Amino acid sequence: MATAVAGPEIERLIQLLARLPGLGPRSARRAALHLIKKREALMAPLTAALQTAMDKVQVCKTCGNLDTQNPCTVCTDVRRDPSMIVVVADVADLWALERAHAVNSRYHVLGGTLSPLDGVGPQDLTIDALISRVHDEPIKEVILALNATVDGQTTAHYITELLQDADVKVTRLAHGVPVGGELDYLDEGTLAAAIKQRTLF
């Protein structure tokens, strides 16, 4: 069906762009055309930025963040509170917490969550490294910032058990009404948790 109207090179570019999350086949075609038309203003700098990222971005050997420094900017930031560590499943979660200025500590990226159904076990995540860090660093609190899903909470429980003998407080994110959220769109579990964990006005 997809005739190679414009030669295999452009078709290949479209196919690769279509594999980006958020772009379907139709929008990938539009994106390719946009890039080709904005050759100097967009395609050239994007190609260069990708090449730079290819050459320079690494996985932080300490926390699993992605950065051009190793250890990463977050790990080497001396103004961060060394007594806390925030455990996240994915680098995207780390970035989201940083954008929210939610916490001023360091992180540990697990690389996913435990998922027996998908065959993801403890050995597939950086759980061993987390336990070592908790013992080696002056950490007093481990904040489990994991999704409120079955897999996320399974992972949280697993880590909590492993840390039972360590001298640290293990905490997790509060449940509640999202800021700006409308009550009648929320599920019953969230509403019940929001009532239970209510705070003084």
Place this chain on the structure above:
Amino acid sequence: MATAVAGPEIERLIQLLARLPGLGPRSARRAALHLIKKREALMAPLTAALQTAMDKVQVCKTCGNLDTQNPCTVCTDVRRDPSMIVVVADVADLWALERAHAVNSRYHVLGGTLSPLDGVGPQDLTIDALISRVHDEPIKEVILALNATVDGQTTAHYITELLQDADVKVTRLAHGVPVGGELDYLDEGTLAAAIKQRTLF
């Protein structure tokens, strides 16, 4: 607000990706992360495909299509009917008609439509080149495949007037109900046109 969590190189990649149609700031961030994670499987081939497109893709000097050949694959395809030419505003329209296998002829890409409000006049489009082609090539029919918008139809009228003395039939796309379209979602103009141009069942 957008803290450079992961260094300026990744932030720059995110900003450039956000300029692609279809990707907002949030999905650009996700796309960048996906690319960095799929370094060998996606980022490397995409970088190479962009570089190839940068090096090879040109504007066809005959019809305005984008291709790695010049004249393009469509212009040099001898199996196409040389007696018709399809006039489109944009390369995206050419590609859409080719994907639909709508016609087996060659094209002429205007590079936009006349738009007095946006300061787009005839000299900004490839209208002169179209008129020359119509006189130089064995063209008997000019199909104006332009948007059914004010600017599209203004452009169609303008070209039709210029071709009045040429020995060619000038046609335009039929109005009607889109395939799969529901009548009660269509505007009155489309419905009226669909009745007027009704065909035998």
